[in-house]
Amino acid sequence: MTLSDIVTKIDVNAEKNTVQKLNQQLPYGVLIVGSGPAGALAAIYSARKGIRTGIIGERCGGQVLDTIDIENYISVSKTEGPKLATALRGHVNDYDIDIIDSQMVAKLIPADAAEKLHKIETVSGATLRSRGIIIATGAKWPDMNVPGEKEYRTKGVTYCPHCDGSLFKGKRVAVIGGGNSGVEAAIDLAGVVEHVTLLEFAPEMRADEVLQQKLASLSNVDIILQAETLEVKGDGVKMSGLQYKNRQDGSIHDLAVAGTFVQIGLLPNTHWLDGVIARNAIGEIKVDEKGKGIFAVGDCTTVPYKQMTIAAGEGAKASLSASNYLMNVN
Ligand SMILES: Cc1cc2nc3c(=O)[nH]c(=O)nc-3n(C[C@H](O)[C@H](O)[C@H](O)COP(=O)(O)OP(=O)(O)OC[C@H]3O[C@@H](n4cnc5c(N)ncnc54)[C@H](O)[C@@H]3O)c2cc1C
Structure with a gap:
């Protein structure tokens, strides 16, 4: 819970006052929705261009807050998520940027011929206006929703092979999900860990044929179809295995693994854009560098490989595109 969340709980008028204050804000040059690494760097680039900049988000730091160890952020050999999130906020704070915390955005109303400014409506009922909008609302990894998953999250249960694969060097792991992301994760992990077991719920995998062939060619990978994960087991400190049901004959099995990579589809936080912004089948926004504001x-977004460095770099790029757009419109 952030300080502003606590204040809102104690002071019943706090939300009303916040809404009033937000409604009085002058229009922004660029308003960024989402305060993870992508939004943070976009805000810094905009402010450095002298643009009136605001950043509104539910949780400053985004997914970085959910990360334990980070070892692949350039110039930082090793850090922890909450520490990096604090540094990220500190960096944004160094500039003249309006940071609007603990606010969920509910709606985007694009500018039209009559109203030159885009509008952002918050769940709390405030409206903010801006010439340019940068959407950086990130994504979340869906849970398996089985006993033990929450307890052993970051203690064996993980969602990101690029981030955490090397932590399981020489160990046995499981991958849950036989779509493209699950099969790619299994191939990737097979080069790092001792052994990978891929568990797929359906009678067949949905991944592209070429990926399935590659996976089948690896000697340290087992594929189990029709497997329903029932429980993540452990000793209270870290996970030690999975229990799953064979959906064909109902038999129950235990699998000894030190780690489980849940790969059942990353969910983009874009439902609030329904009917406003075109997205692909899984809800990711197609990036248009010449976006009209x-x-x-x-x-x-559809940008491949969901990683901090990539998100931050895209944030810088979008901010420069927004600045260029503002320069060229009245
Ligand atoms: C457990 C875990 C470990 C990871 N480890 C690593 C790692 O080691 N290295 C690495 O490079 N990457 C890692 N990642 C991935 C990395 O964290 C993400 O790729 C990166 O944070 C994406 O940045 P983003 O700014 O696009 O989105 P996010 O970080 O998801 O931030 C989105 C922001 O938008 C806000 N938001 C969402 N919807 C709304 C709304 N409607 N209104 C207002 N605000 C909203 C969220 O609260 C959040 O502040 C990890 C991810 C997880 C979950």
């Missing part, structure tokens, strides 16, 4: 960056 509305840009999108990071994990909520």
